[in-house]
Amino acid sequence: MLEEPTNCSMCCCTTLNKILTLAFMVVLMFGILCGNSLTLAVVLGTKHFHTPQGYLKASLAVADMSVGILVVPLSVYAEIRLLLPDAPPGWTARDSQHTRFHPCILIGPVFAGCTLVSITTAFLLTIERSIAVLKPLHKDAVITRRRTCMLIVCSWTGSFFLALSPLIFSSEIALEYNACSRMCNYALGAAEFPSRAWHILLLFPAFDFTLLAGTVVTNIISFTTIRHHSKKRRRLAQAGCQSTSGPTFSDIKAAKTIGALTLVFTASFTPVAVFVVGNVTGKTWCNFSFFAFWILAASSCWNVIIYSVRDQKFRLRARRLLVFSKIKDSP
Structure with a gap:
């Protein structure tokens, strides 16, 4: 059985900080649910x-909404329960190997999987946009709805x-x-860290960094191509000619949107990957773990x-939906 932790993250050591942390979790939970519900709508x-591209965005919204439905509410x-004077639930002090029913058996894999x-x-959104930018004449033949749906199924399964x-x-x-991250995490049940478990836990940062590196490289190639076509268009415009080749303005704008999304995701995922690497080498990093995991949840x-x-177009459609819902709810 795990011993009661003697340390805690700086946000959870005093009653005031615990209340502020709880308020942050509640606000984040509603933000995730409302934002992704709007995206799906x-x-x-x-x-x-x-x-x-829309199917991939819907898949991303479902994964994010699952965090708001299952992961954050359990932490809340x-x-x-930990704030109340009565005894907290036993599963908050013991791991899943020493508790008959442990909610983290469900929530931990859900958070990691999502x-x-x-x-x-x-990564798939970046590849989809890079094909539209690099091979605009072939994008409709290469990027089909059926192939995208198959990739989404493979993404969730894998x-x-x-x-x-x-x-x-x-x-x-x-x-x-x-007690540090205030979330369900993978932990070592035994006293010593076996080499096999060490390698298994390192699968997460290895997978993260490999895909993120591929995403960043693909974005760099796409934006280099976009810059080249923009310069070419300006030269042709000055000469009074029109360019009929290259990506369209809508494809370029969509690529920039996905680039911004990738940048935010990379910044959000990297701290947790760094924490996992540090954790398997014996470092606790209690304060860092809280901020790393909740920055990831906030993404x-x-x-x-x-x-x-x-x-x-997304902004206008979202505004119409919100205005319509207000009109519908008004007496």
């Missing part, structure tokens, strides 16, 4: 967004298999409600913000 309810419930789905979807792999391939790895509400700022 726009994407699924508008024919213009029934495209391969646990923190409320995180991996988000990374994979960001991501959740990877999320469950620590529990499948090692009996030494358990799930616990961590689940960034997509609707980026779409609203960068995509005019």
